[in-house]
Amino acid sequence: MSRETSLNSVIGLGLLLVPLWAYWADEPFIITLSTKVAILALAGVGLNIALGLGGLVSFGHAAFFGIGGYAMGILAAHAQTYVPLMEWPFLIDGTKSMPIIWLVAMVVSALVAVLIGALSLRTSGVYFIMITLAFAQMLYYFAISWPAYGGEDGLSIYLRNSFPGLNTLVPIQFFGICYALLMIVIAFSARLARSPFGLALAAARQNEERVETVGMRPYNLRLAAFVISAAITGLAGALYADLNRFVSPTMFSWHMSGEIMVFIILGGVARLYGPVAGAALYIMLEHFLGPISEYWQIYLGALLLLVVLFARGGLIGTLAGREVAHD
Numbered sequence: 450m451s452r453e454t455s456l457n458s459v460i461g462l463g464l465l466l467v468p469l470w471a472y473w474a475d476e477p478f479i480i481t482l483s484t485k486v487a488i489l490a491l492a493g494v495g496l497n498i499a500l501g502l503g504g505l506v507s508f509g510h511a512a513f514f515g516i517g518g519y520a521m522g523i524l525a526a527h528a529q530t531y532v533p534l535m536e537w538p539f540l541i542d543g544t545k546s547m548p549i550i551w552l553v554a555m556v557v558s559a560l561v562a563v564l565i566g567a568l569s570l571r572t573s574g575v576y577f578i579m580i581t582l583a584f585a586q587m588l589y590y591f592a593i594s595w596p597a598y599g600g601e602d603g604l605s606i607y608l609r610n611s612f613p614g615l616n617t618l619v620p621i622q623f624f625g626i627c628y629a630l631l632m633i634v635i636a637f638s639a640r641l642a643r644s645p646f647g648l649a650l651a652a653a654r655q656n657e658e659r660v661e662t663v664g665m666r667p668y669n670l671r672l673a674a675f676v677i678s679a680a681i682t683g684l685a686g687a688l689y690a691d692l693n694r695f696v697s698p699t700m701f702s703w704h705m706s707g708e709i710m711v712f713i714i715l716g717g718v719a720r721l722y723g724p725v726a727g728a729a730l731y732i733m734l735e736h737f738l739g740p741i742s743e744y745w746q747i748y749l750g751a752l753l754l755l756v757v758l759f760a761r762g763g764l765i766g767t768l769a770g771r772e773v774a775h776d
Contacts, residue, residue: 451769452768452769452770453720453721453765453769453770456722456765456768456769457721457722457765460722460725460726460729460765461632461635461722461725464483464486464487464490464628464725464729465628467479467483468480468483468484468620468621468624468628469621471483472620472621477620480620480621480624481620481692482732482736483624484620484623484624484627484692485689485692485732486725486728486729486732487624487627487628487630487631488627488631488685488688488689488692489685489689489708489709489712489724489728489731489732490631490712490724490725490727490728490729491627491630491631491634491681491684491685491688491724492510492514492681492682492685492686492689492709492712492724493709493712493713493716493723493724493725493727493728494631494634494635494638494681494724494725495510495513495634495677495678495679495680495681495682495684495685496510496678496682496709496710496713496724497638497678497713497718497719497720497723497724498638498641498674498677498678498681499674499675499678500710500713500718500719501713501718501719501720501723502641502642502647502650502651502654502674502719503650503653503654503670503671503674503675503678504654505570505577505671505674505675505678506577506578507577507578507581507675507678507706508578508579508581508582508585508703508706508707508710509565509580509581509582509583509584509585509586509703509706510581510585510678510679510682510706510709510710511585511589511700511701511702511703511704511705511706511709512561512565512581512584512585512588512679512701513558513561513562513678513679513680513682513683513686514682514683514685514686514689514700514701514705514709515585515588515589515592515686515696515698515700515701515705516554516557516558516561516588516683516686517554517555517558517682517683517684517685517686517687517688517689517690518686518687518689518690518696518700519592519598519604519690519696519700520550520553520554520557520558520683520686520687521550521554521606521610521686521687521690521691521696522598522604522606522690522695522696523543523598523604524543524544524545524549524550524553525543525544525545525550525606525610526543526598526604526606527542527543528542528543528544528545529543529545529606529607529608530543545608545610545611546610546611546612547610547611547612547617547626547691548612548613550610550687550691551684551687551688554683554684554686554687555680555681555683555684556680557683558679558680558682558683558684558686559676559677559679559680559683561679562675562676562678562679562680563672563676565580565581565584565675565679566671566672566675566676566679567672568580569581569584570668570671570672570675571668582703582706585701585702585703585706586701586703588701589698589701589702589703590698592697592698592701593698599696599697600698601697601698602697603695603696603697603698603699604695604696604697605694605695606690606691606694606695606696607694608694609623609691609694610691612626617691623691623692626688627688627692630684630688631725634681634684635721635722635725638721639721641677642721646670646673649665649670650670650671650673650674653665653667653670653671682709686700708731711727711731711749711753712724712727712728712731713727713763714727714753714756714757714763715727715730715731715752715753715756715763715764716728716730716763716764716765717762717763717764717765717766718762718763720762720763720765720766722765723763723764723765726763726764726765727763727764730764731749734748734749734752
């Protein structure tokens with residue numbers, strides 16, 4: 450077992466044990482913080498497929514995070530008001546079922562990613578970054594100007610959505626759902642990295658010409674990775690909106706895109722558990738430094754600068770060494 454695999458196991462187990470201890474100690478706020486870590490880490494794992502495997506520096510993944518959030522908000526809002534989402538040409542009702550909401554969030558995010566990716570992947574470098582950012586900002590301003598679903602004020606959901614056999618209003622049970630999804634997606638990401646598709650995608654990142662000589666199109670590989678990445682980020686957005694029982698245009702903002710990227714950089718780009726370590730570190734800084742100063746992001750910025758300059762592998766790379774483990 451490599452050092453990084455051992456470290457990944459410690460991080461995964463730690464994320465599970467902290468809320469279990471909080472449940473025993475009757476500290477529901479700690480459980481909520483752990484749930485937030487799991488959800489944001491899930492968004493980071495999604496972006497890491499595009500960034501870490503495909504080398505796609507997307508600064509617009511908040512678009513998919515927000516789509517997931519609004520998929521939850523719209524479906525749940527219609528369910529709680531008993532107003533159909535659509536009556537013609539066929540009837541579509543709202544729903545409070547989490548699995549259905551997740552499926553809708555992932556499918557819509559993937560479809561939008563096909564459109565955004567098909568256009569933005571024709572460019573590279575800073576042009577790709579700016580085009581993805583532009584799409585996210587377009588959706589941000591569209592959400593602000595959408596009064597049917599709250600506009601700038603956002604949309605509140607009275608009760609958390611349901612999952613068969615569980616009471617999702619109990620913090621530890623909702624954490625269990627988010628943690629299980631995170632572990633499933635991490636396992637999928639590890640399998641994807643070792644698959645022929647993942648190896649071809651990594652090869653396209655390193656040497657595009659060689660991939661073309663064996664008959665594969667780097668554009669198609671990157672588009673597939675971008676769509677998979679978007680679907681996972683959309684799932685995280687639906688969970689995040691369910692955690693807060695609220696969705697607003699800020700989920701589309703460039704600040705959200707930046708935060709997701711910060712998780713990956715702090716934890717380690719292309720590291721399997723990098724987004725988990727990064728999200729946990731970010732939430733801990735916010736929790737412990739937030740009450741001290743409202744400008745706690747200054748310390749985050751200093752830490753990010755140190756990581757970029759002296760620890761290019763992030764937290765996991767510093768502790769585990771240069772090797773990258775995908776198991």
